Amino acid sequence: MKTLALLRQATGLNLSRATVERAVRQRMEALxxxxxxxxxxxxxxxxxxxxIELVVVPESWLFRDAQGFAVATAFAKARLAAGARLVRMLSIPCAGGEEPYSLxxxxxxxxxxxxxxxxxAIDLSAACIARAEAGIFGRNAFRGKDLSFRDRHFAPLGDDQYVIDAGLRRRVRFRQGNLLTxxxxxxRTYDVIFCRNLLIYFDAATTAAAIARLAALLADDGxxxxxxxxxxxxxRNGFTPLPYRQAFALRKAAAWEGAQAPLWDRLPLPRSDSGSAPTPTPAPAPKSAPARHRPRGRAVPPVAAPLAPAPTPTPPTAPAPTIAALAPTADLAQARQLADQGRPTQAQAACRAVLAQQPDNAEAWFLLGLLAEDARPDEAEQHLRRCIYLQPDHYDALCHLALLAGQHGDTAGAATLKARAARVWRRRQHTSKA
Structure with a gap:
């Protein structure tokens, strides 16, 4: 079996040939x-x-997307108040421990x-697990304006290094593992599961398999x-969003059969609407999901931080038709197929052929941006910005631009794009319920 196939099989990630070749060259030089x-x-x-350590590049920071931790904490307190003796939580993938320690x-x-x-806390990378178990973090792990938690839970080691409290470290059990295998x-072991910025590196079939495993591990009212x-x-795979602002929280879509209202529907937290949790109808599998050509996720994103997916997720409700959406798509379908086959050069050529005839085809610009993300991130950003210029509510393009901004260190720009994508998502959720 070729090395590319071996790595894809071992990690489940939709790795590009260029990514694997770079890793092989590094290892050959080292040896x-x-x-x-x-x-x-x-x-x-x-x-x-x-x-594997070279193609899985984790990057995250403590209390990244903090509202998710607020939801998890409120849920844990409600669970304990209802009589539970122990709340069990899972962070997968856990990168260097930033997410489980934040929790x-x-x-x-x-x-x-x-x-x-x-x-x-589980991660594919043995190096990540070793770093997480040590519990030592540098300046890059402490971002944001409020760092008071560092004074409460860390001891300084010098040279901008801090070690987390030993008592908290004992509450997290780290181990190497693969969600899929x-x-x-x-x-139904876990009351709360964090699985953030992993699926974006998978193709559609692997995404469905990963979500099925997560659903099996999650309590029915988790x-x-x-x-x-x-x-x-x-x-699209059996979950329903919960209406807690900026938390990106979900529950299983199956109807709750407990005697009381489920805990997740009565948490004392701000909601994005005053009614019950939205229950959108899953959309069919996206047609435009090209294979993402980057190693795993973590903002490299991470895992706790983000990106390099296979099919890029599409919002559950289709946007209003645009000029691009009404244009012929045969050549664009061929471009997507070439991308999924790991043939980026041919896929880019097909995209440019489409744009030569349809310069306002937002989806072609989007796919071209995805194909350039690994080797030419600046060019990718230009293509994705062209996409949202033509279609301002293109959810996937906004998400990828936010991730690129984060990778470039533009935290303010990433936050703005992320908030904009969240508004698009909420608007579509509202439309789907109307």
Whole structure:
């Protein structure tokens, strides 16, 4: 089996050929190997693990997308008040521990006893797990204006390094694993699951399989916290959004059969509307989901931070038709197919052929932007901005632009684009209920 196929099989990620070739070159240089055929022919399990570390590039920070932690904390307190002795939570993938430690700090600050919660944290990367278990973070992990949690829960080590409180560290159990293939826990084990910015790296089939595993692990009345670009994928695969602002929280779509109203429907938190949780009808699988050509997610995003998906999620409700949407799509369909086959050069050529005849085709600009994200991020940004110029409410383009801005260190720009995408999402949810 070729190295590209081996890595895709081992990680579940829709890796591009260029990404894998870069990783192979790095490993060959490190080993002092000149013969590429000999390297591929003698690829051991240890060497495959080394390659995985290069294609999975995690980046996150503490209390990223903080509203999700507020929802998880409120849900945990409600669960305990209802008589539960222990609330179990899962963070997958957990990157360097930023997300599960943020959750532990949020629970502690809310007065939840350390013995009343347990957090499992899983990541594909052994290096990430080792870093997370150490609990040491540098300046880049502390972002935002309010860093008072650092004084409460960390001790300084010097050189802008801080180590998290040992008591909190004991509340998180880290281990290496794969959502798709590892034995994680018994069905319905977890009250809350964080799975953010992972699905964006998967194709449609893998996304569906991953969500099915998450649904099996989540309690029937539990809460799922996703990345903002992943909510549409969840709604197409058995989940319904919860109306908590900026939290990107979901529940299982199946009707609740408990004697009382479910906990997630009565949390003391601001809501995006005054009614019950929205229950949009899942849209059919998106036609425009090209394979994303970047390693996993974490804003590299992360996992806790973001991107490089396979099919890019599409909002559950289609936008009003535009000039581009009404134009012929045969060539664009061919471009998507070439992208999904891992043939980016041919896919880009097909996109440009479409644009030569239909310069206002927003979807062609969007796909062209996705295809350029790995090797030419500046060019990708230009294409995606052209897309939203033609179609200002293009949800996926806004999400990808936000992720690119975050990768460039433009946190203000990323926040603005993220908020804009969230408004588009809420507007479409409102329209679907009308």
């Amino acid at each position: 002092g190997v000149d013969d590429q055929q000999a390297y591929h022919a003698q690829l051991t399990q240890d060497e495959l693990a080394a390659l 532990a700090m949020a629970l502690a600050d809310a007065g939840v006893a350390p013995t009343a919660f347990a957090i499992d 590892s034995e994680i826990a018994a069905p 809460v799922m916290l996703a990345g903002y670009a992943e909510v549409p994928s969840f709604t």
